[in-house]
Amino acid sequence: MTDAADGAIRVASPAGRWIVLTTVLGSSMALLDSTVINVALPRIGEDLDTDLAALQWTVNAYMLTLAGLILLGGALGDRFGRRRVFVIGVVWFAVASLLCGLAPNAAVLIAARALQGVGGALLTPGSLALIQASFHPDDRARAVGLWSGLGGVGAAVGPFVGGWLVDGPGWRWVFLLNLPLAAVCLPVALRHVPESRDPEAHGRFDVLGAALAALALALVTYALIEVPVQGASATVVGAAIGGVLLGVAFVQVERHRADPMVPPSIFASRQFTAVNIVTFCVYAALGGFFFLSAIQLQVVAGYSALGAGTALLPTTVLMLLFSASAGDLGRRIGPRIPLTVGPLLAAAGMLLFLRVGPGASLSSYFQDVLPAVLVLGIGMVILVAPLTATVLAAVDTGRAGLASGINNAAARAAGLLAVAALPLLAGMGPEAYRDAGEFAATFRRAMPMCAGLLVAGSVIAWSTVRTTPEAARGCRPECTTHCGVTAPPLEPERQTAGRAGGT
Template structure:
């Protein structure tokens, strides 16, 4: 940590992860201006968010496997370059269709760079410095998450929404040469077998078809195309499950779900992050279209949730180690549901400290309570050697849940294609959407109470003497998905011989 190389390794991983993290939190703030400038309806805005999440969720496990096999630095650098080129296409997009296609390409780049960021730190630093390096990485990532919506709002109100994407190009221009010069290469010597490309493709097609049906339904109704997409998506999802059950090296190993605890915590994850995805997609639009906030004010308004996560997630993780995860995973979703219900007070010309801030403080308290224990429970529910895979599955499940929520909530709330252009229509639908989000969180709370063991953080399975895997991940701000843990770090390269 005290060397120039160590600091540059940290800089590289922070810049790379910041590109993906900022993109996932900043774009929502820009949605109303994007729709106005490109003439996109609500479905276009949904696809602007979902095209990125679709490819990211479908390919993130494959991206981690590619890094383990061919070199984490190599795949990370390819991902950064890919992400930057796709960001440039987003910034130059002449219409909504080009923007949506470029966002899908961004998700591919994100799937390549995101798994490698923390893995590079774990493989490059000596064991005695690794915890400090991971702590610095996660702390700086939390600061980036806090600054993101504020920065996005400033860019949208100032230079324009295109700079939300173009900002990634200079970040990549710094990140790539530093990575190639200073970051050591690392691989998993035990990585083998064939890549489950077919599984990744089937998963993407299934999610894409169902998402299309949900987004198109408000405008097209129960048309043959919508029904066909929905049925086709479900059939492809069935084919995906069949393939994973019968493949020698599946992307989603079915035997992991033999752990009742692992299955339970992923069901809770689906509920929690579906609600979060819907909330962060709709709330910034509500603040701008209904409350009359500027993009900068709307981005800054959401800051308290991230600040609370940054300040108290580590302590929440430590508390869960003592009490067990069942209680925080039950109480946390209830607090989040209460925060979303308090957002029902936000109408035209709200008073921030009275109408908006209490809702975000309660929501932030709920996120603090549940995110770190959720991550730790995932890692503790499987053997230590499979913690990285378990974390990747949990991360992908959360992103898929957010993807479906962004597609389904406008349909469930009765939002038409032009709803975001009318303050009254959007306000009425937003109220119903928050009730849906609160209901899903209530379901997650009930599932946690009924299925999560209170002692599940005590030790990894089959090893009662072992310590919980990678507790430092509790420091990360999991706003759009739980922290992605790479699993057991490889040993560092040989130390240089001491000088005589």
């Protein structure tokens, strides 16, 4: 077998094609389950006879463990073998997917979704790290471009396939579809993908930091979701206070550890800190929008699951087709204008979506839905690639992988908190998704909130981001083809260069 340490594999070789195939299949499993779940939510609620809080947890349980552990997952691969950790992640994800597909009730489904997130945290950083470690330096950009482009195609067809499965054999097949993908991915990985490690990696991992971050997010999320059901009960208040205290403890632990998962020193860069705040605003808005809009289309406008998934498809297609061009634009004019204009356009798209109400229908798609989706998609195209580039340019090149991992985790945490908080802020009751009139009224209150987050991100970007093109030096063509609907893409070239916290 070819030695990965030499990085001698060529893309055009049979070994190279096998590596691209298995990494695309592995990362697609995690990507699909984070994008298609929204279209399945109304059917899950109906079949399991559960309330809105359980649907929120169905989304958030996955995001919680993925966001909390993705940095640690990359570090484990560097230390113990990237292929080994990737394979463990694929098996873990497949088993958790089987549990999701067989779940007899909401509690089991939520627990299985949390386990899925653990598997995703192991395989998501590992798939790209394997490409970087295996291919010849001259072929790495091409290999990453193939991985990114094929992953983008998967993201584009995911909601369509998910909707078709929900309307056809049922929502359980959204999860069971991962089993044949894993059945192909595993033998290919074991036979054709070489093992690799970071020789400078050590066995000291910031498990305490990862645990504190995940528990803090979990308690705050619990409090936000349960307030509409329990009110300001002792349990809810205690969870909120406990989450805040654990967050403070996480900061203190990271400040005093020799090898922290999130080194506080990285935030000494004012631009890095500011752009992560912009990232948080943008992906909180996107997370809330995609969660609520898929339900709005089905419960209020009367779309099928397939119709809802297809209706939102143009956003992903636009990103797949034009993100590279947006990256080129950012390199020429600097990131400040794209990071200001992009969120404003995306906000306008969300406000246009307010036209999708009880009077909307599949027959009026081109009048009611498509304009909103196109404006939203154009805004995302303009902002995602420069956002990633600016994060990478704000730190030393040796910390690019770490910076990318932090930015990716921040985006996922933002989506998690938005899905928890928006229904509360919009006044959605536990049974809102069962009543078209109630859900439509609360949706009209939620969309301006999402748009407001994007406007806040735009203002912060205009106020803090440097205007020079050099601020976008981290943006390369292979970075910009991957679809950033749920989180910014991870940094490809130096993804494996980080130490214990790198992804």
